[in-house]
Amino acid sequence: MGERLKIGISCYPTLGGSGVVATELGKLLAELGHEIHFITHSMPFRLGKYHKNIFYHEVGVTDYYVFKYPPYDLSLATKLAQVAKMEKLDLLHVHYAVPHAVCALLARQMVGSDLKVVTTLHGTDITVLAQDESLKDLIRYAINESDAVTAVSNDLIQETKRTLDIEKTIDLVYNFVDKRVYYPRDVSGLKKEFVDRGEKLLIHISNFRPVKRVCDVIDIFERVQREIPARLLLVGDGPDLARLMNVVKDKGLSERVTFCGKQDDVAQVISLADAMLLPSEKESFGLVALEAMACGVPTIGSNAGGIPELITHGETGFLAPIGDTEQMAKYAVQLLGDEELYEKVSKACLDRARNEFCNFNIMRQYEEIYYRVLGREARQTSTV
Structure with missing residues (x-):
């Protein structure tokens, strides 16, 4: 030894x-x-x-x-x-x-x-x-x-x-991720405070810098909620926060988007969601996507940097070219609208996080x- x-x-x-x-x-x-x-x-x-x-x-x-x-x-x-x-x-x-x-x-x-x-x-x-x-x-x-x-x-x-x-x-x-901390939490009671029955909850967590393309998050969500009843949870803070709030207001989405600020218990917050949005311009790894994966929450995002090494397209999430919010929204609608597909992808997320990371x-x-x-x-x- x-x-x-x-x-x-x-x-x-x-x-x-x-x-x-x-x-x-x-x-x-x-x-x-x-x-x-x-x-x-x-x-x-x-x-x-x-x-x-x-x-x-x-x-x-x-x-x-x-x-x-x-x-x-x-x-x-x-x-x-x-x-x-x-x-x-x-x-x-x-x-x-x-x-x-x-x-x-x-x-x-x-x-x-x-x-x-x-x-x-x-x-x-x-x-x-x-x-x-x-x-x-x-x-x-x-x-x-x-x-x-x-x-x-x-x-x-x-x-x-x-x-x-x-x-x-x-x-x-x-x-x-520490598998003792990041795992699917039973948050069914808490989730009722964010969504009505039948609605899906999307989430984005970042430091709201330009490289995170947070306005793309809003564009994706706007397209998704036209097809599926949904709400958006924005977690974090940063230089693009004020701009983001204005975009949400201008698009008339204020009633469907919740700004949560920084949160300590990330695993619990992620467990509330049905999907993570990560349309970053640059991402050397994408830790938040791994945290979501470990909670059984699939990620829909860009194929930037190291994200494709973490997210296997079509298996543990869906990836599109940077800025292609239309395609990302289509993937989100496909995933959230097909219960059998969602269960398959969610299980694959858990297996990959626990075994590979x-x-x-x-x-x-x-x-x-x-x-x-x-x-x-x-x-x-x-x-x-």
């Missing part, structure tokens, strides 16, 4: 799928006995209750008058080095090349030890930041100097290599990478 590890994790703790995945991974690793140290600017919002193997180290930023902007990157690198040295960490697992991987590499130099750095690419560091010529060399450096690099979809791996001319091996490790399988892949970079033998683990 291999050694239990001391792992430092750094991520964006308060927003996006990357922070969710990083936090959930840390919690699972702690359950197996690994010692996990979160090193972030605030408490990860999914961290939850106390666990004896989980520790939190806050990154404080120096507010020194000579700095025009607070130097978070330098503060993070310093904190990573301090914790690594004080706690004798085996490795740092950082999420995003910039700034976290760069800071981890600087911390490794400061510590002057055999500290290893594992970097996970989630998308934005490649699909957005790497498009900036001024950042390309920095991101390329972060990837090439990491001891191991993972990415959440094969599409993201190919885009990384294409954009940055990277030859380094990048491990494919998909995102995951379950927490234990993905966590084991990360463990194997940790032991590989440390040159140690992987230990046998039991199913969580």
Whole structure:
């Protein structure tokens, strides 16, 4: 049996799928006995209750008058080095090349030890930041100097290599859901508060950025409700919220669309729905679609990025070209109007989520990478 590890994790703790995945991974690793140290600017919002193997180290930023902007990157690198040295960490697992991987590499130099750095690419560091010529060399450096690099979809791996001319091996490790948390909930009583008898409920969850094409969500819903009695649940917040509310009002859909804001119990909210809408322009993986899948809720969306690696068209959902809201609406009507088809697709969602993207399988892949970079033998683990 291999050694239990001391792992430092750094991520964006308060927003996006990357922070969710990083936090959930840390919690699972702690359950197996690994010692996990979160090193972030605030408490990860999914961290939850106390666990004896989980520790939190806050990154404080120096507010020194000579700095025009607070130097978070330098503060993070310093904190990573301090914790690594004080706690004798085996490795740092950082999420995003910039700034976290760069800071981890600087911390490794400061510590002057055999500290290893594992970097996970989630998308934005490649699909957005790497498009900036001024950042390309920095991101390329972060990837090439990491001891191991993972990415959440094969599409993201190919885009990384294409954009940055990277030859380094990048491990494919998909995102995951904890099957103990994400499963179909009995919400029949609660659902009556959102829909009348015979109506279907569609849902969209995101941070309402332009890349999510939230107005396409409204267009799809408008087409669907012409054919099938339906309502729409919008969960989240973001820069396009005001525009979205205006579109809903202008289309006369205010009575059929509910804005829920941010919600903590995502599994319960998703379980209310009959289908998830995800017409994104870019999506390196599509974590919310996986969360829906694990609750038995099919996704109808675009074939952007890594979504086709998650959603098998015609089996666990339906995909159409980006912007083709007419076709997405047709798929939604087909799915929601055929009870036999819906049951078949819903069951396929549950099977795929539990078998291909379950927490234990993905966590084991990360463990194997940790032991590989440390040159140690992987230990046998039991199913969580």
